[in-house]
Amino acid sequence: MDMELVVSGPTIEAAIQAGLAQLGVPREAVEIEVLDPGSPGFLGIGAREARVRLVVRETAAPLPGPAPEQIEEAVAHAISGLLASLGIQATLSVAPETVEGPEERGNYSIWTVRIEGPTASRLIGRHGRTLYAFQTLARAIVARRLGAFIPLVVDINGYRAKRAEALRRLALKKAEQVMATGRPVELEPMPAAERRVIHMALKDHPKVTTYSIGEGEERRVVIAMRWTSEGNA
Known part of the structure; x- marks a missing residue:
């Protein structure tokens, strides 16, 4: 159920507040990762905005009040x-x-x-x-x-159930491809909820593992061979 957002601002705090406003959530409902603290530069030269990633916690609950x-x-x-x-x-x-x-x-x-x-x-x-x-x-x-x-x-x-089943089939198909070639496969960018379907579909797979790369809307799942200290598991 995660929502996540990468946002920039003149300072870290300004970026956080901008992200909270876009997500419509309180600060305590998110996990904050500073991707770039930014820099004021020298006399404005080389200035760089701060960048943060906000991820709404799965367990975030409504604040006390609404029945x-x-x-x-x-x-x-x-x-x-x-x-x-x-x-x-x-x-x-x-x-x-x-x-x-x-x-x-x-x-x-x-x-x-x-x-x-x-x-x-x-x-x-x-x-x-x-x-x-x-x-x-x-x-x-x-x-x-x-x-x-x-x-x-x-x-x-009923789109979500159909999409989840299609993603599970895709995960297994790509896992077979990875095992056949030994090379990792990057999937197309997906929302957090869809990436989780891929991760869950392969979490107990004996031969492959999954992880995510990229930021914001470009974040995607990579399926790769699972390696152990003894070699390929």
């Missing part, structure tokens, strides 16, 4: 408004859901919005990019309305 009924109303209002502004007629359901997280973090709760309608698929885009942008906008609207970050996932016409 479940308020959250459901705010989410439904935000999504309905966005759909109406885009001229899309669809039905939607909003409900809390418990999701199985990584072993070190445990399960966590999210609010799931399921949108169904013949024209709603216009919001998916290539490999779900439009859907993720729509979801980010919805999260920001709800966060501003309630004054709290709400873990929110949007699905359209």
